[in-house]
Amino acid sequence: MSGVDLGMPTFPDAARQAVRDAQLRHNLGRATSTIRNKRAAVVDELDDWEQLRASGAAIKAHTLSRLDTYLERFEAAVTAAGGTVHWARDAAEANRIVTELVRETGETEAVKVKSMATQEIGLNEALASAGISAWETDLAELIVQLDEDRPSHILVPAIHRNRSEIREIFRREMAGSGTPAPADLTDDPVQLAEAARHHLREKFLRANVAISGANFAVAETGSLVVVESEGNGRMCLTMPDNLISVVGIEKLVPSWRDLEVFLQLLPRSSTGERMNPYTSVLSGVTEGDGPSNFHVVLLDNGRSEALADEVGSQALRCIRCSACLNVCPVYERAGGHAYGSVYPGPIGAVLTPQLYGVESEDTASLPYASTLCGACYDVCPVAIEIPELLVHLRNRTTRERKGWFDRLTGTAMRGLGWVFGDSKRLGRAQRIASLGGRLFGRRGIGRLPWPMSRWTDARDAPAPAPESFRQWWERNRTGSGDER
Amino acid sequence: MRVALFATCLGDTLFPGAVRATLRVLERLGCTVEFPPGQTCCGQMHTNTGYHEQAVPAVRSFVAAFEGYDHVVAPSGSCVGSIRHQHDIVAERGGDRKLSEAVGRVSPHVYELSEFLVDVLGVTDVGAYFPHRVTYHPTCHSLRMLRVGDKPRRLLSEVRGIRLLELPEAEQCCGFGGTFALKNPDVSVAMGADKTRHVRETGAEVLCASDSSCLMHMGGLLDRQREGIRTMHLAEILAGTEEDR
Ligand code: SF4
Numbered sequence: 001m002s003g004v005d006l007g008m009p010t011f012p013d014a015a016r017q018a019v020r021d022a023q024l025r026h027n028l029g030r031a032t033s034t035i036r037n038k039r040a041a042v043v044d045e046l047d048d049w050e051q052l053r054a055s056g057a058a059i060k061a062h063t064l065s066r067l068d069t070y071l072e073r074f075e076a077a078v079t080a081a082g083g084t085v086h087w088a089r090d091a092a093e094a095n096r097i098v099t100e101l102v103r104e105t106g107e108t109e110a111v112k113v114k115s116m117a118t119q120e121i122g123l124n125e126a127l128a129s130a131g132i133s134a135w136e137t138d139l140a141e142l143i144v145q146l147d148e149d150r151p152s153h154i155l156v157p158a159i160h161r162n163r164s165e166i167r168e169i170f171r172r173e174m175a176g177s178g179t180p181a182p183a184d185l186t187d188d189p190v191q192l193a194e195a196a197r198h199h200l201r202e203k204f205l206r207a208n209v210a211i212s213g214a215n216f217a218v219a220e221t222g223s224l225v226v227v228e229s230e231g232n233g234r235m236c237l238t239m240p241d242n243l244i245s246v247v248g249i250e251k252l253v254p255s256w257r258d259l260e261v262f263l264q265l266l267p268r269s270s271t272g273e274r275m276n277p278y279t280s281v282l283s284g285v286t287e288g289d290g291p292s293n294f295h296v297v298l299l300d301n302g303r304s305e306a307l308a309d310e311v312g313s314q315a316l317r318c319i320r321c322s323a324c325l326n327v328c329p330v331y332e333r334a335g336g337h338a339y340g341s342v343y344p345g346p347i348g349a350v351l352t353p354q355l356y357g358v359e360s361e362d363t364a365s366l367p368y369a370s371t372l373c374g375a376c377y378d379v380c381p382v383a384i385e386i387p388e389l390l391v392h393l394r395n396r397t398t399r400e401r402k403g404w405f406d407r408l409t410g411t412a413m414r415g416l417g418w419v420f421g422d423s424k425r426l427g428r429a430q431r432i433a434s435l436g437g438r439l440f441g442r443r444g445i446g447r448l449p450w451p452m453s454r455w456t457d458a459r460d461a462p463a464p465a466p467e468s469f470r471q472w473w474e475r476n477r478t479g480s481g482d483e484r
Numbered sequence: 485m486r487v488a489l490f491a492t493c494l495g496d497t498l499f500p501g502a503v504r505a506t507l508r509v510l511e512r513l514g515c516t517v518e519f520p521p522g523q524t525c526c527g528q529m530h531t532n533t534g535y536h537e538q539a540v541p542a543v544r545s546f547v548a549a550f551e552g553y554d555h556v557v558a559p560s561g562s563c564v565g566s567i568r569h570q571h572d573i574v575a576e577r578g579g580d581r582k583l584s585e586a587v588g589r590v591s592p593h594v595y596e597l598s599e600f601l602v603d604v605l606g607v608t609d610v611g612a613y614f615p616h617r618v619t620y621h622p623t624c625h626s627l628r629m630l631r632v633g634d635k636p637r638r639l640l641s642e643v644r645g646i647r648l649l650e651l652p653e654a655e656q657c658c659g660f661g662g663t664f665a666l667k668n669p670d671v672s673v674a675m676g677a678d679k680t681r682h683v684r685e686t687g688a689e690v691l692c693a694s695d696s697s698c699l700m701h702m703g704g705l706l707d708r709q710r711e712g713i714r715t716m717h718l719a720e721i722l723a724g725t726e727e728d729r
Contacts, residue, residue, distance in 0.1 A: 016670040025674075329657045333674045369668065371661025371675075372532060374628035391570070394534025395577070413535040420493065420525040421541025423549075430497050444707045454666045458673040459704030462498050469491045469500035473519045 010365040014338035015330075024160055024335055031159045032326045038272025039323055039379070046268075056265045057383040059258045060317035064307060070219040070252045071298065077222025081284020083294040088246075090301050091121035097297050098123060098211065098244055099130045105242050105293070107132075107209045113226060113233040114138035115213025116154060116320055117246045117299055119342040120355075123211070134211060135177075135203045137232040139196050146173035152336025152344060154322040155270050160335055163187040174199050200232065210236040210291070214247045215319065216262060217296075220255045223283040224296070227266060227276040237280050243291035245282075248299050250316040262319060265381035269321035302355035311392045315350045317382040324376035324386060330369055339366060346376035350389040358397045367393035423470075430468040437464035485605075487515040488550055490558035490594070492696075493525035499696040502717035506559040506597055509610055509722045513601070522549035528566035531574055533663045540578040543571050547586040555604060556594040559719045561626030561694050564596040569629060596626060597719055598635040598694060608638045613726040615645030618716075619688035621679070621702070623695040624657050636694055636718050643721060649686040653678075660701035676705045684711060694718045 018024055043049050063070055075085040088094035102110060110127070112118065112134050124134045124145075136145040143158040144151050147169045151157030158166070170181040170192065179199045185191055212233070214224040224245055226233045237243065253259050267273045285294050307313045325331045325345030336344035340362050341352040349366040358364040367390045376386040398410065419425045444460030447453070455461055467475075487510055491503045510517050527542030546567065550556045558564050568591050575584040601607055620640060626632045640648055659665070659675025680702060683691050691706065691713055693699050703715035 012668045012670070015668060019670045019674045329659070329675050330668075330671055333671050365667075367534070368664065369671075371624070371657050371659060371664045371672075373624035373657035373661070375624075375655075375657070378628060388569075391532055391534065391573075394532070395536045396534075398534040410535070410538075413530055413533070413538045417527075417530055417535070417538035417541050420527065420530075421545055423522045423524050423545065426493070426496075426524045433497055444704065451666065454669040455704070457669065458708065459676070459701065460707040461704060462700055464498055465500045467500065469496045469503040470519075470521070472500060472504065477519070 009340070010361050011334070011338055011340070011369040012365060014340065015334035015369070018335040018338050019333055021335075023162075025333065027160055027162050028332055028335055031156065032332050035156075035272055036326045039269060039326065042268045042272050042274055045274075046264075052261060052264055053381055053383055055261045056319075056381055057317060059253060059261060060319075060382050061314075063252050063254055063258075064250065064313060064316055067249060067252065067307065070254055071249060074217055074219040074222055074252060075298075077220065078284060078296055079222075081222050083222065083284045083296060086295060086297045088297050088299050088301070094121050094246060094297050094299050094301070095123055095126035098246065099127060099132065101242075101244050101295055102127065102132050102209055103130070105209055107242075109133040109135065109203075109207060110209040110211050110244075111203055111207040111236050111240065112136050112141075113210070113212035113236045114141045114157075114228070115211075115246060116342060117213045117248050118211060119151065121246070121299065121301065123246065133177075135200075135207075137200050137203070137236060138228070139193065139230060139232075142196055142200065143169055146170070146177070150337060151342060153325060154320050154343070154345070154347075155325075156322075160337070163189065163192065166192055170195050178202055204232075204235050204239060207240050209242045209244070210240040212236060212243065212245045214245055214251055215266065216253050216259055217247050217251045218254075218256060218259055219252055221283050223281050225259065226280045226282075227263075227278065228280075229271060229273075229277045231278055234278050234280050237282055238290050241291055242293045243282070244295045244297065246297045246299055248301075249303050250318075266319055266321055269319075269323040269379065269381040306351075306354040309354070311389060312350070312354050314384045314389060315347065315354060317384055318347050318351070319382060320347075321381055323379040323381065327375040327379050328370075329373065329375070330371065334369070339369070341366075346370065346386045346390075347384075350384075350386055350393060353393050353397075358393070358400055364397050364401055367391075367397060427468075427470055430464075430470060433464035434466055434468055434471065438466045485515050485555065486553070487517050487600075488553040488556045489517050489519050490523055490526075490546075490550065490556055490563070491519070492558055492560045492563045494696050494700075495559060498700070499717065502559050502696050502719050505717065505719035505723035506557065509597075509601070509612075509719055510557065512725075513605055513607060513610060515605075518553075520549040520553075524549075526563040526566045526571075527574060528563055528570070529662055531566060531570050536574050536577040539574045540580070540583070543574050543578075543587065544583060546571070547583065547590045550590050550594070551586060554593055555600065556590075557597055557600045558594065559597045559694070559717060560696065561596045561623050561630055561632065562697060564594055564599075565625040565629035567591055567594045596630055596632060596694065598626075598632055598639055599630065601639060602635045609642040610639065610722050612643040612722045612724055613645050613728070614643050614721045614724050616690050617647045617649055617686075617688045618690045618692050618721065619649045619651045619683055619686040620654070620718075621651055621658060621683075621691060621693045621698070622654055623693050623698045626694050627655060632694075639718070639722060640692065644726070646721070649688050651686055652682045654682075658698050658702050660698045662697070665701060672701070673705070676701055680705045680709065680711075683713060689713065690721070691715045692718055692721055
């Protein structure tokens with residue numbers, strides 16, 4: 001999957017637009033701070049949170065280190081339970097398999113449970129081009145789909161929208177794809193939810209195919225676990241006769257004992273709840289209960305390549321809780337769309353470049369979309385060292401990219417590195433700088449030309465000191481002068 | 485106690501006042517301070533921008549200058565963070581086993597100022613006097629890389645005459661982020677604007693932090709806003725005494 005140009009603007013360009021959008025910043029600031037505080041409160045309740053977190057990290061790391069074994073175990077268990085497992089190397093292959101499976105049922109529509117994997121591969125679009133309508137049934141996903149928008153958050157895809165914007169979308173778009181919104185719809189959350197419920201109910205009752213992802217896949221029993229808050233997932237997993245689940249290969253956990261750890265970590269980290277309102281487990285086919293035709297598509301799509309990178313593979317531990325997004329000060333200002341991928345925020349900045357490579361400008365700009373403040377690591381329930389990973393991927397970027405600007409920066413960095421390699425060279429550079437400092441006096445510098453204008457457009461810059469510490473020390477402490 | 489002072493390239497060149505203040509505090513507490521002249525830079529800017537190979541000379545010069553000292557003190561949380569958590573990565577990338585070993589010997593002896601004062605010297609009252617309204621921003625690398633916790637605040641709270649004011653959302657990043665400030669100036673400034681708004685809300689005359697780099701960013705914004713709020717390094721507040729009046 002490497003080398004794919006997502007065709008998006010680079011992060012700094014996209015973020016510039018987002019920062020200027022006052023409404024967006026307001027929506028995001030409110031939503032992230034609410035969910036951030038909720039998370040902090042329920043995490044603080046547990047004395048053993050850090051142990052849980054360490055277990056979560058260890059279980060995932062172990063599973064990833066023997067992924068082949070667990071995948072085979074999972075396949076055998078699913079098959080024994082009456083399901084069918086398919087293997088998809090990349091997005092195109094996964095889309096082809098799912099399209100074919102839907103076609104075999106003779107249906108032209110499907111209901112969907114919110115799933116990052118199907119978004120990653122662009123399944124809805126692929127199905128649409130094959131004449132199959134896939135309806136999102138998660139409330140926020142529905143909002144995004146109706147508006148033909150893109151999700152901007154892993155957990156709350158419409159986090160960039162407020163209530164009155166949502167009402168407008170419902171009023172404008174619902175009629176085009178089913179039950180219309182009531183004419184007197186207000187922006188009261190109860191009314192909005194009711195409108196969505198009516199709109200979706202019609203689809204649930206009609207659908208004979210469901211498409212889902214999975215939060216976890218338990219190898220020992222071949223079970224898929226889907227957690228959610230609205231009950232739409234439960235409907236999708238139990239009502240239609242056909243179920244197709246697209247599951248990233250990193251979703252595996254060895255056993256139910258391991259699952260227990262994650263069922264504690266995930267809700268507290270993601271929605272700030274102690275337990276998920278709905279936890280659905282599907283273990284193959286049961287006569288007269290749930291789908292009779294059950295398929296799992298195991299998706300690689302760049303994952304095994306990421307797995308081969310000793311540092312980078314940490315990112316595959318991710319359980320998509322989105323806690324790192326909610327605490328990220330950069331995400332809060334730039335919004336999810338700026339990351340140009342279905343995976344925004346800190347996890348997106350380390351996952352997207354690994355799944356798609358750093359050949360294109362946009363993916364290469366992602367590891368730099370962070371101040372390395374470390375807030376993401378502190379909240380990550382599986383202790384992914386995101387700052388370390390960002391720096392690691394920056395290094396990969398500087399080694400792999402060979403454009404003129406990259407070469408220019410590389411040369412400058414080498415030059416500076418050479419100066420820093422020897423105190424005599426640094427001392428000479430400082431003497432030149434301090435001449436400049438005497439020129440400016442101790443006032444700040446107001447405006448500088450490009451590229452330093454990127455600093456001085458909004459910030460004064462300090463003038464170099466008229467005397468460096470080194471010069472002062474030589475003058476006062478090495479016998480050549482008196483201390484002032 | 486014999487202490488080697490690491491000025492950091494930024495402190496040495498742009499903010500020598502903070503380094504002289506560090507020297508003053510250490511000497512007042514009875515340390516014998518040396519300035520190893522071979523020192524240059526920790527290499528953090530290179531490393532964090534992804535130029536690990538180009539950071540090797542800086543790491544090499546660092547260990548050469550500081551090898552053998554039991555205590556190396558620097559007035560910067562982020563430089564000390566880089567030394568402790570990144571020098572081994574850089575040395576390994578450089579493929580120099582000797583350098584890796586030297587890094588392993590030197591790094592554990594390097595302390596950020598507040599760590600050294602509280603953990604090694606065991607003091608929180610350094611005999612300072614500073615009769616002003618101050619708010620403290622805990623910089624990210626001190627907080628989340630070094631985990632210095634409330635050490636800087638404990639030092640400040642013992643300063644005579646000081647009025648410490650609580651900074652709202654103190655633990656949020658100021659938006660500096662090294663080359664981030666240049667690569668993503670819009671987000672950097674947006675974060676800094678929120679930070680300086682919180683600083684203004686406190687009514688402080690002085691914004692204090694333990695990293696000259698973050699102070700350069702926040703100070704640059706405050707100066708542009710013409711708010712009359714000064715920035716000072718922790719060492720500069722700890723250095724002042726009643727006799728200075
Ligand atoms: S990286 Fe960690 S915090 Fe972020 S979404 Fe994944 S599991 Fe959650």
